[in-house]
Amino acid sequence: MRLNEPRVRPVNMDALTPDQAEVLAPLGAGGVIPAGRVLNIFRTLAHAPKALKAFLTWGNYILSKKNDLPAREREIVILRTGWLCRSGYEWTQHVEIGLRCGLTPDEIPRLKAGPDAGWSPADAALVRAADELHADQFVSTPTWAALLAHFGEKQAMDVVFTAGQYTQVCMMLNSFGVQLDDGQTLDPDFAKA
Structure with a gap:
């Protein structure tokens, strides 16, 4: 790890803005935020919800079967x-x-x-x-x-x-x-x- 503590702290799941809640919802178990563990990467990037939404589109390509690499x-x-x-x-x-x-x-x-x-x-x-x-x-x-x-x-x-x-x-x-x-x-x- 480069840093021993975050420079940008993950968002508090109990105090999300509407934009943060919208972008994080699909990342929880069954699409329900309280039911699922949202990883720190996503909770951190949620400080910029529009950027996170765009990031997820490309990332989903890379991790999907649309990527032709096995x-x-x-x-x-x-x-x-x-x-x-x-x-x-x-x-x-x-x-x-x-x-x-x-x-x-x-x-x-x-x-x-x-x-x-x-x-x-x-x-x-x-x-x-x-x-x-x-x-x-x-x-x-x-x-x-x-x-x-x-x-x-x-x-x-x-x-x-x-x-x-x-x-x-x-x-x-x-x-x-x-x-x-x-x-x-x-x-x-x-x-x-």
Whole structure:
């Protein structure tokens, strides 16, 4: 975590404005705010409800079946991006999601190590693309060719869309100081940064 406390505190769920209540309603269990746990990321971004609404539209594309990357491969890109951006919140949330989407427990630490950490050629291309996008905001010609050797053109585009979305997410999480949700534990490797 970059900050030990939030710069922007999550909104109080008992004191929402009408705009905040409207944008947060679908994020609670069954669409009822009091019944569901609304994550700190959304409670923080709710200070700007119109921005949150727009953010959710694009984020829903990235996490939906409209994104042509299979869920496991999408999570490889998200987690590598979260690691490179040093976003403990993003990493913590998406390790759980990644495991549910088919990543194995031994693959999680390899995401920290990079594209040469024993990945298949397809997975290494995803990790390398995330690295290049983070470092240079550009996928090199050899890495693009490696992506196309394993994925369709639209899937390769979705790699860029996914890395870009989660770079933005990490920027917000890190800068606003969004803290882990109740019951979560920070990966100790983030404390070393």
